[in-house]
Amino acid sequence: MAAPLGNKNHTIHGGHGTRLYIIWKAMRQRCHDSKCIRYANYGGRGISICAEWDNFSEFRHWAITNGYADALSIDRIDVNGNYEPSNCRWADLITQANNKTNNVIIEFEGSIFTMAEFCREKKLKYKLFAKYIKRGMSVADAMEKAS
Numbered sequence: 001m002a003a004p005l006g007n008k009n010h011t012i013h014g015g016h017g018t019r020l021y022i023i024w025k026a027m028r029q030r031c032h033d034s035k036c037i038r039y040a041n042y043g044g045r046g047i048s049i050c051a052e053w054d055n056f057s058e059f060r061h062w063a064i065t066n067g068y069a070d071a072l073s074i075d076r077i078d079v080n081g082n083y084e085p086s087n088c089r090w091a092d093l094i095t096q097a098n099n100k101t102n103n104v105i106i107e108f109e110g111s112i113f114t115m116a117e118f119c120r121e122k123k124l125k126y127k128l129f130a131k132y133i134k135r136g137m138s139v140a141d142a143m144e145k146a147s
Contacts, residue, residue, distance in 0.1 A: 020060055020063055020068065024053075024060075027049060031043040031083065047076075047082055048082045048083070049082065049084070052084075066089070066090065067090045069090060073093075073096060075088065075089050075090070075096050076099075077099070079099055079100065079101050080101075097114075103115065104133065106118040107139075108139050119146075125146050129143070129146035
């Protein structure tokens, strides 16, 4: 009888080299490899990956059934939460940029925005608006000066 192909660490899944496999490997590296340049922002602050996604085939199945597309990347809904099905989605760059720990939050007329969202919506010059906000100017006054 022939030995089975692959083992727990070397399962043949046909995904090696695909964009999805590269995303999976990068996610694992950010969370597990202390030598990774981005480790401090992920594994270094306690972000982990669910055990189910240790298996690329399981991750690929979740990705395909949850909206994976080449124009999107994996995004954690709660930026302080783990990589797991209930906390991940496929998002475009703007959605991801609005879901970062270093965003400046603007509250205006009862609504909450990231500064980038606010500037896009109000058609403001971002750098100018940000400069006024950092100087302590009110949102209304900064809007007037940055429009």
